[in-house]
Amino acid sequence: MNLKYSLLAAILVILGFVLLILPAKEQLPETNPEVLQYELNEVTHFISTDKVAERIINQDPTLLLIDVRMADDYLNYSLPGAENIPLKEILHPDWDDLLNQTDRDIVFYSNADVYAEQAWMFARRKGYKKLFVMQGGLNNWFATIIQPTEPPETSSTKEIEAYQFRKAAGIYFCGGQAIVSEVNPQDALVITRKNKKTKVEGGC
Amino acid sequence: MGPLIPLGIIGSEWDLVIAILIGFAFGFILESSGFSSSRKLAGVFYGYDFVVLKVFFTAAIVAMLGLLYFSYLGWIDINLVFVNPTFIASSIVGGIIMGVGFISGGYCPGTSFCGAAIGKIDAMIFTAGMFIGILVFSEAFPLFESLYNSGNLGSLKITETLGISAPLFVFVVILVAIPLFYIVTRIEKKVKKVNY
Known part of the structure; x- marks a missing residue:
């Protein structure tokens, strides 16, 4: 047999064998850093408290709220249906089943944006999909949904509608405070009649 | 860094130019391997010439090895290669x-x-x-x-269908191909020489 062919065959076998015994290169399903930066700059990963409230009220099955605060805070107060994954545990394999999915929109929240943003970043870097951050966190939740400030009367219809929605949502989340009308209806309808005719006075 | 075109390192407007260059190379190799003779090509079916089998098996092995080594060295993202x-x-x-x-x-x-x-x-x-x-x-x-x-x-991908790792598959193909090359060369020597 030709020596040249034997040599080539040996090279192929060696190359194949080396490939086989090379330590497996860990290929993490990481998100490309440039894509990550783009997503971070384009604030498309924020979702407003109004939107979250609306989806909770409508019992949207595609919403998955993740509370990234510590367990104590979570037990103290959390949004309805939220799961608690403290930020430190976000990469724990136990949560992989919950987070590694494409059916639901995962919304992270903390007291403000910072922890939720960090959670978003870790999860995004790990290659999870459909991740969002509730804008402003629970502080903003209180400021907008639980105790919304009434817009001035000169505001646009849109703002007033938003306020009305927030007010209603606040009642939904905090339990009903019966709306008592400030005006007693019977009082309101007191009509003082004028005398129809004034007496004829004088004249000639 | 690769694949070059999907990552935008080479613009897709160069597709046709690259295709022509690869086409020249491909044609040259086919011709120099003797593939422009129908007798040589049909030989693989009748059992007197196995150059088709050798060339294509070798090409497949070289490409597989190359892709896996490139991927290992981080020169190509194998997930972006079109299948x-x-x-x-x-x-x-x-x-x-x-x-x-x-x-x-x-x-x-x-x-x-x-x-x-x-x-x-x-x-x-x-x-x-x-x-x-x-x-x-x-x-x-x-x-x-x-x-x-x-x-x-x-x-x-055949490795996903079979559930084995790509390096193992390549190694098995090499182990199958080399005895196969040896056997077909022996057969070629035994049968009557065909004049092309």
């Missing part, structure tokens, strides 16, 4: 037609152009037949459309 989707029903029908055409005509589509380029009349007739086939297929496409699109299995 042709498998249409199983149309592949089987097309394979039969291709096989019948190959054995009766003595060429495969690529080599027929090599043969035509060096002035082989049978290759020219083969290419003419191919153009007629393309015309008939295109005009009658609505008739074939359901077959054409049937049995889509997506972008399958």
Whole structure:
């Protein structure tokens, strides 16, 4: 047999064998850093408290709220249906089943944006999909949904509608405070009649 | 850093230029391997010449090894490499037609152009037949459309289907190919020499 062919065959076998015994290169399903930066700059990963409230009220099955605060805070107060994954545990394999999915929109929240943003970043870097951050966190939740400030009367219809929605949502989340009308209806309808005719006075 | 075109390192407007350059190289290698002779090509079916088997097996092994090493060194993102989707029903029908055409005509589509380029009349007739086939297929496409699109299995990879790692698959192919090369070379020596 030709020596040249034997040599080539040996090279192929060696190359194949080396490939086989090379330590497996860990290929993490990481998100490309440039894509990550783009997503971070384009604030498309924020979702407003109004939107979250609306989806909770409508019992949207595609919403998955993740509370990234510590367990104590979570037990103290959390949004309805939220799961608690403290930020430190976000990469724990136990949560992989919950987070590694494409059916639901995962919304992270903390007291403000910072922890939720960090959670978003870790999860995004790990290659999870459909991740969002509730804008402003629970502080903003209180400021907008639980105790919304009434817009001035000169505001646009849109703002007033938003306020009305927030007010209603606040009642939904905090339990009903019966709306008592400030005006007693019977009082309101007191009509003082004028005398129809004034007496004829004088004249000639 | 690769693949170069999907990552935008080479603009997609260069596609045709690159295709032509690769085409020149491919044609040159086919011709220099003797693939422009229908007798040589048909030899693999009749058992007197196995150069087709050797060339294509070697090409496959070199490409597989190259891709895996490039991927290991981080020169190419193997997940971005385009994998042709498998249409199983149309592949089987097309394979039969291709096989019948190959054995009766003595060429495969690529080599027929090599043969035509060096002035082989049978290759020219083969290419003419191919153009007629393309015309008939295109005009009658609505008739074939359901077959054409049937049995889509997506972008399958053989390693995923078999559930083994890519390096193991490559190694097995190499271990199969080298004894195969040896055996077919022995057969070639035994059978009567054919004059091309």
